[in-house]
Amino acid sequence: IPDTFLVAEIAGRITGYLVGSVTQKRYLTDDLFENVVSNPASGGFIQIQSLSVAPKFAGQGIGTALLAALKDLALAQNRDGISLTCHSELIPYYEMNGFSDEGPSDSNHGGSLWNNMVWENR
DSSP states (O other), X not given: OGGGEEEEEETTEEEEEEEEEEESOSSOOGGGGTOOOOOOSSOSEEEEEEEEEOGGGTTSSXXXXXXXXXXXXXXXXXXXXXXXXXXXXXXXXXXXXTOEEEEEOSOOGGGOOOEEEEEEOO
């Protein structure tokens, strides 16, 4: 899924990455962590499976920059939006980045409780 896998780099060092794949579903489902398929050319929601920033670069806006770049991709690829799940303590972070909290997720990935967060391409 190279068209929705982003890498942040500073001076040749990887500082963070974002992994996403596209489905027609509004919410991320656990099967996306096991079954990777090519993205459709347009439409659907980009489902973020992972957003990671190297600890040394935490708090420097790397994650926010990756999310902004993915929004640009969603617009360019004519996607319906972006969806992800997160733990409760991260809801304010994603809301700050334009995502809406749509309540508890059905996901039980890793045995955790998750919340659905969605950014819509209006």
